[in-house]
Amino acid sequence: MSLEIFWMQLFSGVSYTAILLLMSLGLAIVFGLMGVINMAHGELMALGAYVTFMVANVFLKIFPDSIDIYILFAIPAAFLVTFFFGMFLEWAVVRWFYNRPLDTLLATWGLSLILQQTYRTVFGPQEVTIPLASWLDGAIEPFTGVQLPLNRIFIIVLTLLVAIGVYLLFFKTRMGLQVRAITQNRAISETVGINTRKVDMYTFALGSGLAGIAGSVFTMIGSTNPGTGQLYIVDTFIVVVFGGVASIMGTALSSFIIAQLQTTFEFMTTSSYAKVLLMLIVVIILYFRPNGLFSPKVRS
Amino acid sequence: MPKDFLRKSWWVNFAIIFCFLLLLPVISPSFRVPLYGKYLSFAFVALGIVLSWGYCGILSLGQGIFFGIGAYSLAMFLKLEASSPELPDFMVWSSVEQLPLAWEPFHSLAFTLICILVLPVLLAFPFTYMIFKKRVSGVYFSILTLALSLTLTVLIIGSQGGTGGANGITDFSTLQGWDVASDEARIRMYFLMLGLLAVCAVIVQYLVSSRYGKVLIAIRDREDRVRFSGYDTAWIKAATLSVSCVLASIGGAMFVLFTGLITPQLVGAVASVEMIVYAAFGGRTSVLGAVFAAFAVGWLKSALSEEFPQGWLFFLGGLFLLVTAVLPQGLAGLTGLFERKPANESDAK
Numbered sequence: 001m002s003l004e005i006f007w008m009q010l011f012s013g014v015s016y017t018a019i020l021l022l023m024s025l026g027l028a029i030v031f032g033l034m035g036v037i038n039m040a041h042g043e044l045m046a047l048g049a050y051v052t053f054m055v056a057n058v059f060l061k062i063f064p065d066s067i068d069i070y071i072l073f074a075i076p077a078a079f080l081v082t083f084f085f086g087m088f089l090e091w092a093v094v095r096w097f098y099n100r101p102l103d104t105l106l107a108t109w110g111l112s113l114i115l116q117q118t119y120r121t122v123f124g125p126q127e128v129t130i131p132l133a134s135w136l137d138g139a140i141e142p143f144t145g146v147q148l149p150l151n152r153i154f155i156i157v158l159t160l161l162v163a164i165g166v167y168l169l170f171f172k173t174r175m176g177l178q179v180r181a182i183t184q185n186r187a188i189s190e191t192v193g194i195n196t197r198k199v200d201m202y203t204f205a206l207g208s209g210l211a212g213i214a215g216s217v218f219t220m221i222g223s224t225n226p227g228t229g230q231l232y233i234v235d236t237f238i239v240v241v242f243g244g245v246a247s248i249m250g251t252a253l254s255s256f257i258i259a260q261l262q263t264t265f266e267f268m269t270t271s272s273y274a275k276v277l278l279m280l281i282v283v284i285i286l287y288f289r290p291n292g293l294f295s296p297k298v299r300s
Numbered sequence: 301m302p303k304d305f306l307r308k309s310w311w312v313n314f315a316i317i318f319c320f321l322l323l324l325p326v327i328s329p330s331f332r333v334p335l336y337g338k339y340l341s342f343a344f345v346a347l348g349i350v351l352s353w354g355y356c357g358i359l360s361l362g363q364g365i366f367f368g369i370g371a372y373s374l375a376m377f378l379k380l381e382a383s384s385p386e387l388p389d390f391m392v393w394s395s396v397e398q399l400p401l402a403w404e405p406f407h408s409l410a411f412t413l414i415c416i417l418v419l420p421v422l423l424a425f426p427f428t429y430m431i432f433k434k435r436v437s438g439v440y441f442s443i444l445t446l447a448l449s450l451t452l453t454v455l456i457i458g459s460q461g462g463t464g465g466a467n468g469i470t471d472f473s474t475l476q477g478w479d480v481a482s483d484e485a486r487i488r489m490y491f492l493m494l495g496l497l498a499v500c501a502v503i504v505q506y507l508v509s510s511r512y513g514k515v516l517i518a519i520r521d522r523e524d525r526v527r528f529s530g531y532d533t534a535w536i537k538a539a540t541l542s543v544s545c546v547l548a549s550i551g552g553a554m555f556v557l558f559t560g561l562i563t564p565q566l567v568g569a570v571a572s573v574e575m576i577v578y579a580a581f582g583g584r585t586s587v588l589g590a591v592f593a594a595f596a597v598g599w600l601k602s603a604l605s606e607e608f609p610q611g612w613l614f615f616l617g618g619l620f621l622l623v624t625a626v627l628p629q630g631l632a633g634l635t636g637l638f639e640r641k642p643a644n645e646s647d648a649k
Contacts, residue, residue, distance in 0.1 A: 037439050096625055101439045102359045103624040106580065109573055110620025117613035234450045234569060237443045272458025279451040283444065290436045 004145040009267055015152040016259035018159035021252055022217060023232055024239040025166055026210030028251040031240055033183045034203055036094055037101055039108040041236060042229025043115035044208045047085060048078035048215025049224040050123060056130045056219075068133045071220070075158075078216035079209045086208020090201050098200075112229065119226035127223040136220065151220045162213060163252060169206075170248065179203050242282050244292025254293060258282070304509030313588050314505075318498055321595070325490055330483045337490050337558030339598025343497055344551030346578035346590035347504050348544030353576070354584035355508050356540045357520030358437070361572050362445030365452050366424065366545040368567030370416045370552030372463070375562045376403060377412040378472035378480070389471065394461040402462065409476060416553050420545035428541050432534035437523070446569050453568035468563030472556075481560060493554055497591065500547060505587045507543075516540060548575075577616065580623040583632025593631060 023045065030038050038044075055074035059067045093111060097104040136154055139147040170176035178199050181189040190196050218224065243254030261281065265274035285293070304310075321340070325333045345363055352358045379388045380403065386392075387399060405411045431441065456463045463469070472480065479485055507513055518526045519533050527533045556562050565571065578597055582589030597619075604612045623630055 037443075093621070093625075100624075102442065103628070105359070105439060105442060106573075106576060106620050107624040110617040110624070113613045113617030113620065115617075117610065117617070120613075121610060230570065234443075234447050238447050241440060241443055270458060272454045275454045276451050276458075279447060283448070286436070286444065287430065287434060290434045290440070 004143070007143070007146045009263060011146075011148055011152070013256075013260040013263040015156055016263055017256045018152075018156040019214075019217070019221070020235070020239050020255040020259050022155070022159045022162060022210070022214040024236045024243075024251050024255060025163065025248070026207040026214065027236050028240045028243070028248055029166070029210065030204055030207035031237075032247065032251070033179055034200060034207075035101065036098070036204065037105040037108065038094070038204075038207070039105055039233060040089070040112040040115060040229075041207075041211050042231070042233035043112045043119075044082050044086065044211035044229070045215035045218065045232065046119060046224060046226070046229040047115070048082050048212030049219050049228065050119065050128075050215075051078040051081045051212065052216040052219045053123075053128050053130055053224065067131075068135055071133055071136075071216075075213055075216045078212040080212075082212025082215070083205045083209035086211075087201055087205040089208070090204040094204060095197075095200065112233075116226045116230070123226070125226060127225040129223040130219045132220060155217055155220065158213075158217060162210065166210070166248065175199070175202065238279075238282055242286065242292055244294040247292070247294045250292060250294030257293075302506070302509045302511070302513075304513075305506050310505065310588070314498075314501070317588055317592055318494065321494055322491075325487050330487060333483070333490050334486045334558045335598075335602060336595070337486065337493060338555060339595045340493060340497060340591075341551045341554035341558060342575065342578055342598060343591045343594035344500060344554065345548045345575045346582065346594045347500055347587065348547030348551075349576060349579035350582075350584060350587055350590045351504055351507065351516075351547075352541050352544035353579060354586075355513060355516040355520060356537055357523075358537055358541055359439075359442045359576070360445045360541060360544070361442050361569070361576070362449045363545070363548045363575050364449045364567040364569070364572030365445075366420045366548035367552035367555070367571075367575070368452065368456075368562070368564075369419055369423070370549030370554075371556045371562040371567065372469070372552075373406070373412050373415040373419070373549075374553040374556045375469040375472070376406040377409060378475060378556070379469050380406055381475065382471060382473040388464075388469075390464040390467065390469070391461055394465075396461040400462050416549050417546060420549045421542045424545040425538050425542045429534055429538035432537045435534075446572065449567070449572045450569040453564045456564040456567075463564075466564060468561055468566075470561035472560050475557075480557060486558065489557055493557075496550070500550070501587055501591055504547075508585075508587065512536075574616070577619055577623065579630075581619060581630050583630030584628075586630065586632035589630055589632035596631075 026044070027038065027041050030036050030041070052071070052074040055077050056067070056070045059070040059073075089111070093107060094104065097107055132151060136151040139149045140153070141147055170179060178189070178194045181192075181194060182196055182199055186196060215224075218228070239254050239258055240251055242258065243250035243252070258278065261278050262274055265277050268274075269277070321336075324336055328336075345367055349360075349363060352360060383389060384407075387396065391399075406415075431444070436444070457466045459465070474480060480489070508516065515526065515531060515536060519531075519536060523533055552562075552567070555566070578594040579590050581597055582591070582593030600615070601612060604615055627633060
């Protein structure tokens with residue numbers, strides 16, 4: 001393998017890591033910290049993508065001159081819309097299912113079907129695409145023969161920022177402390193005066209908001225259709241389970257491992273065999289470490 | 301004979317449902333019969349889910365895999381018979397020159413039947429036994445099986461030449477020289493299948509009302525206590541799931557007989573989760589509810605897709621929410637007509 005190919009492979013692995021991490025951070029929070037299986041997570045990503053699509057269209061119609069910066073508005077908009085929608089979902093559906101994980105799985109699956117059909121009715125069944133901003137179109141060439149696309153670099157930087165933000169939120173703020181306390185022991189947290197209802201609601205909303213950001217970023221590398229969310233949901237769950245639930249660091253490392261394996265296998269075989277090989281490896285590793293790679297050592 | 305199994309009310313309901321299904325082909329136009337057959341092929345799957353999920357608490361989202369094993373085995377056999385001595389048409393299109401080795405044994409009907417009935421056990425039992433031994437359970441098991449059924453779809457689509465890819469396998473003509481596509485043959489098959497379904501329903505009902513069924517309920521409710529009492533719960537769970545997988549595989553084979561096609565979408569992750577709703581809607585611990593719900597949901601699907609194509613997913617999504625939020629015992633809990641006994645009453649004791 002020549003050096004150029006090596007660098008390109010590594011880069012595509014890293015950029016895939018960023019995408020996987022962005023997708024699974026929200027899920028790691030909702031599933032890992034709250035123990036809620038949210039099968040509609042993919043549809044929340046699709047919602048973020050559709051919000052981005054609408055923001056881009058607003059820019060096209062009203063401020064055609066500044067279309068290049070729409071993404072800077074679309075990402076916060078996607079975050080806010082999915083954040084509040086997540087809050088609504090938690091209030092309307094999810095809170096009735098705490099402590100019934102299997103029922104949560106089925107109920108949120110039902111929710112995801114309803115959302116999919118809603119997107120299909122509102123936006124039509126065909127794919128929507130958004131033109132890439134001109135300053136993200138292109139690539140930098142650090143060495144001859146090695147091209148790094150700008151939009152991928154943007155995604156990597158954004159993911160880093162989001163991951164650092166989530167880290168700070170969970171380990172340096174009062175709310176983060178409360179969430180971690182609830183994760184460790186819900187009953188005792190309640191006894192010491194944490195409003196677990198409120199924290200649950202905000203945690204779920206935050207997880208949804210992160211899904212919205214992921215969806216928004218997705219529009220830069222692919223098109224969106226009503227079924228987009230369903231394509232990614234299983235991969236996202238695998239990343240979280242593989243990394244070890246309740247461990248955000250684990251999710252980050254597992255995104256990296258899965259992304260590198262996937263891109264390497266894809267390079268060596270076809271993409272469908274890559275997926276099968278990857279799944280086999282994940283199952284084998286999960287067999288030896290049923291709680292994921294980086295599970296914290298606590299008594300359950 | 302266990303007392304629950306001999307209960308009169310169950311047998312009365314059993315007779316009502318199967319008489320209704322028996323009369324259906326008589327009172328409806330013959331072109332509907334294959335559709336009824338298709339709906340009822342999911343009843344086999346639902347029976348398995350009642351056993352493994354309703355009674356044993358294992359929510360496998362990989363039932364589509366086993367549905368696919370049954371369906372693809374029979375489809376391969378029928379395809380070989382339909383196209384022999386030539387190669388199946390889709391192989392020619394993907395320029396496969398020689399019949400793949402894995403296809404060779406499917407010239408024999410006996411091998412195909414063994415595949416449908418035994419292969420699910422050979423695959424499911426060792427794998428799930430190992431997994432359950434490691435005490436992977438609950439949602440982790442569900443997600444793992446969901447991932448596996450997704451992988452299978454990817455694999456089938458990826459190997460176009462051997463499986464027909466995304467288009468699946470279709471265009472069958474005869475089974476051992478018997479024209480399976482004609483109306484008359486399909487009506488005859490419908491009655492055969494109904495007999496088989498009745499036998500399966502009685503077997504499952506026997507299983508869940510026997511001592512073994514009591515152990516399953518105990519595992520579902522407090523697995524650790526059953527383990528402390530000296531039972532090998534992993535073995536019991538794996539065996540239960542294997543039975544459930546065989547039922548799914550039979551359902552798959554029936555599906556191919558009545559629809560004349562199988563595609564990867566029908567065995568994938570989405571289809572696998574959809575199969576759960578049949579059991580959940582009927583009542584997850586109700587054997588007869590599962591049969592009835594598989595038929596009812598299938599019928600509703602056709603009716604709704606004809607009338608309002610937009611409505612089906614809303615309806616299905618709503619159904620998932622309904623059966624989890626307000627009707628955890630499904631139709632059986634609603635009417636009290638079907639079987640509902642073990643679930644709640646054992647909790648109350």
